[in-house]
Amino acid sequence: MNGQTQPPISAGAKLRQMLSDPSKTIIAPGVYDGITARLALESGAECLYMTGAGTSMSRLGMADLGLTTFTDMHAHAAMLASLDPSVPVIADADTGYGGPINVAHTVRSYARSGVAGLHIEDQVQEKRCGHLSGKLLVSRDVYFSRLRAAVKARDEMGGDIVVIARTDARAGRDPEGNSGFDEAVARLKGAAEIGVDCLFFEALQTEEEMEQAVEACPKVPMMLNMVQGGRTPQISGDEANKLGFRLVIWPCLGMEAVVPAYRQALKTLYKTGKAPVEQNMGPNALFEICGLKELMAFDRDVGGKAYD
Numbered sequence: 001m002n003g004q005t006q007p008p009i010s011a012g013a014k015l016r017q018m019l020s021d022p023s024k025t026i027i028a029p030g031v032y033d034g035i036t037a038r039l040a041l042e043s044g045a046e047c048l049y050m051t052g053a054g055t056s057m058s059r060l061g062m063a064d065l066g067l068t069t070f071t072d073m074h075a076h077a078a079m080l081a082s083l084d085p086s087v088p089v090i091a092d093a094d095t096g097y098g099g100p101i102n103v104a105h106t107v108r109s110y111a112r113s114g115v116a117g118l119h120i121e122d123q124v125q126e127k128r129c130g131h132l133s134g135k136l137l138v139s140r141d142v143y144f145s146r147l148r149a150a151v152k153a154r155d156e157m158g159g160d161i162v163v164i165a166r167t168d169a170r171a172g173r174d175p176e177g178n179s180g181f182d183e184a185v186a187r188l189k190g191a192a193e194i195g196v197d198c199l200f201f202e203a204l205q206t207e208e209e210m211e212q213a214v215e216a217c218p219k220v221p222m223m224l225n226m227v228q229g230g231r232t233p234q235i236s237g238d239e240a241n242k243l244g245f246r247l248v249i250w251p252c253l254g255m256e257a258v259v260p261a262y263r264q265a266l267k268t269l270y271k272t273g274k275a276p277v278e279q280n281m282g283p284n285a286l287f288e289i290c291g292l293k294e295l296m297a298f299d300r301d302v303g304g305k306a307y308d
């Protein structure tokens with residue numbers, strides 16, 4: 001886990017292989033920074049999901065309203081993908097950050113940085129979290145040109161990256177007023193024809209809808225987004241597998257765990273004047289999460305003396 005060793009196959013190829021097995025459903029915990037990524041890797045995660053919402057909140061201190069740029073998202077994804085190249089990282093790529101040539105640039109840049117997969121959606125640039133109300137979408141034409149750009153960039157480059165088409169049509173509307181379940185299915189069917197590798201039906205509202213969505217788009221693997229407290233009811237990985245989903249992301253898992261814990265620690269600090277006693281891990285144990293021993297061993301191995 002040192003980011004130095006290249007795996008035998010690329011992260012993208014590995015993810016593609018994992019997605020092709022219908023008997024398995026990949027579980028990808030959401031990570032939003034180096035610490036949560038390291039903790040997920042330590043837990044044995046088979047795949048990581050870089051949340052755009054978490055990236056916006058942790059890098060910018062801002063809500064998920066399309067404020068993160070390509071540069072923010074790419075740098076974050078590249079850092080996460082470098083920590084353990086043998087574990088595929090799927091990263092949010094929002095709208096692709098512009099027109100078709102921007103989308104292609106995003107796909108190439110993510111792939112060259114070792115990101116295994118990315119998703120491109122059909123919201124307008126002034127986007128928002130998929131589980132908020134009032135989402136506005138681009139037309140099918142604009143969406144499909146984004147996806148064609150992503151697929152062409154994937155195909156033209158030597159590397160490999162899994163292109164995931166996301167639609168927000170279930171809870172959003174385009175300039176002609178097209179919206180809802182059927183519009184989402186039409187968009188995902190179009191995406192499948194364009195040649196994307198995986199489908200992301202955002203904000204499914206019931207288990208029946210989950211079943212119908214998978215049935216409606218049988219040719220391409222479908223993923224499921226489990227946002228705690230969001231529009232989609234929570235189901236387990238096994239249940240998702242029975243319904244036919246090949247991948248489940250839990251984007252907010254880290255944020256939902258950290259926010260109440262840190263709030264509680266702050267309360268204790270102000271009340272007692274000290275940090276909570278059960279939280280005395282110490283710097284060594286903390287840094288060990290992020291490779292302290294491996295980094296020092298590397299230094300020693302090559303004759304360094306600084307960390308003897």
Ligand SMILES: C[C@](O)(C(=O)O)[C@H](CC(=O)O)C(=O)O
Nearest residue numbers: 051052053129130131227251
């Ligand atoms: C998946 C998602 O795009 C993300 O940024 O992680 C978000 C999650 C969230 O904001 O709750 C989404 O579903 O839009």
